[in-house]
Amino acid sequence: MKSAEQHQLFPLGFPHGGALSTRGAASMLHMAPNNRLANDRVPEKHRRHSLICNSLTASKRRISWVDASASDYNVAMKTSAKHMPAQSQRLQNVVIVGGGISGLATALALHRLGIKPLLLEQADHLRTAGATLLIWTNAWKALEALGVANRIRKTCDKLSGLEFFGEDGASFLCSGFDNISRDFEVRGVERKTLLEILKESLPDGTAIYDSRVIGIKKLAGGFTEVQCENGRTIETKVLIGCDGAGSVVRKWMNMDEPRYVGYTSTRGLGIYPHGHNLGNKFCQILGGGVRAGIVPMDANRVYWFVVFNCSGERVTDVEIIRKEALNYVEGWPAMITEAINRSPLDTLSRRGISDRWMWPIGGPPLYKTGVTLAGDAMHPMTPNLGQGGCLALEDAVVLARELSKALSSSDSETMNCSTESQLEEIERIELAFKAYIKERWPRVLSMGVQSYLMGALLQLDSKLICSIRNKLLPQILQVDSFAGHTFYDCGTLQ
C-alpha cells in the first residue's frame, strides 16, 4: 500500500496540480490514487492559483502549482517570498534524467560552462549496445562546441557521397558530397563510441547509474523534487528530461505519446575482418514498402538498416530479427545480405518508428517552472533524415548556453542565498527556457515534418508508384539542396 507521499510522486502525479493546501493535497491523493482523477476533483478556483506553503522551515514540505499561469506564479512567488527561509539544504542546480546522447551532451555542455549537473540514468551502466548513427554537419558543429568532435572523428571515416539503387541493383541516383560544400561532413558513428566519449569528458560522479526516476513533484519556492526507484530523492532548481521517447518527465508534463508511423527498422553492424569493397558512399536500396541502407564506417565495419512497412508488432529474438531482415531483402544486391550475415547477433536491434511533432502552441507547454525536455523526450522523430540524435546535440548546446545566463551559482549543492535572489534566479530560469524553446521549436518541427515526408516517400509500396518515384527521385533529391538542413549552426558555448 503506497503512502500519500508516494502517490504524489507517481510519474503521472499531479501534472495539473492546483491550489491545494499540503494537507488537502495529501488527502486528495489518499482518496484517489489515480492522480488524474484526483486532479479532476480539484475545484476550478483552486486550479488557477499557486499554492503557498505556510512554512518552509521543514525542508520536505511541498506544494503543487505546476500549471499556474505566469501572473499567478509571480503572485505566488512574491507572497511566498517572505515565508521562505534562506536555502541551506542540499539542492542541485540541474538534474538531468537520462544518460543517452541528449543527457550526456547536455551534462557536458553545462559542465563546459561551469555548471555542475547531476545526471540520473536508469541503467546500471553506460549503454554500450545499439547501432550506429549518421552524424551530419550540424551535429559536428555541436560536437565542436562540446569539445569532443575530433576524438569522435578519429573513430570513423567521412562518407563521400550518396547512391540509390533499385532492388534489382540498378543505380538511379549517384552524387558526391564534394560539390556540396567543403564544410559538409557526414559519418557513421557507433553510438557506443559517442556515448563513451561524452561520458569520459564529464567529471567523475556526474552520472549516477541505477537511478530510475519514478516521480516528480514541485516544491515550495519553485524547485522540483525527483524520486528514484532506489528510494533516493533529489531537489533541484532545474530538471531536464532527456529520458527518451518514453520519457517520464514528458508524461508528467502531460504531453502526448509518440505515435507509430507504420514502419519498423532493423539495424546492425557488419564486421569485415579483411576489409570490404563497398567504398565510402551511403547507399540506399529502394523496394516497395521496404528499403535498406548501407553506411561504411571504416575499412572493416559497415552499418546497415532495413526499414519495412508493418503493423508494429514487437520482436525481441535476435535470430528471428536477422531472418526477418534477410526475408525482406531476399534477392536484393549482395551488399545488403552480406552485411546482415556478417553482423554479430548482439549488434542487431529492431524498433518500431514513431514520432511526435513539437508544436509551440495548442498543446501543453514545452516547459514548466524549472522543468523542460531535450532530445527524443522533447521531439521523437522518424529516422529518415538521420537527425534525431543530431538535434539532441544541438539542443544540448542551446539549452546549456541559455541556462548558464540564468543560474547564479556554479556550485550550489549547498546554497546560502537570499530569498529575493532565489526568486530572481527562478525568473531567469523561466526566461532561459523561453529562449531555448523559441530557438528550438522552428528547427525541430521543420525537421520532424521533413523527416516524416521523406519516410512517406521512401516507404511507398505500390510497384507502379515506386517505379515512378525512382524516376523522379534524382530531381527531387538534389543532394546540395537536400543537404540544406545540415548547415544549421547551433553556435558555440560562449
Ligand SMILES: Cc1cc2nc3c(=O)[nH]c(=O)nc-3n(C[C@H](O)[C@H](O)[C@H](O)COP(=O)(O)OP(=O)(O)OC[C@H]3O[C@@H](n4cnc5c(N)ncnc54)[C@H](O)[C@@H]3O)c2cc1C
Ligand atoms: C532506427 C533508428 C535510426 C536512427 N538513426 C539516427 C541517425 O542516423 N542519426 C541520428 O542523429 N539519430 C538517429 N536516430 C535517432 C536517435 O537514436 C535518437 O534521436 C537519440 O538516440 C535520442 O537520444 P536521447 O538521449 O534523447 O534518448 P535515448 O537514446 O532514448 O536515451 C534516453 C536515456 O534515458 C534513460 N531513461 C529513460 N527513462 C528513464 C528514467 N525514468 N529514469 C532514468 N533514466 C531514464 C534511458 O535508459 C536512456 O539511457 C535513429 C533512431 C532510430 C529508431
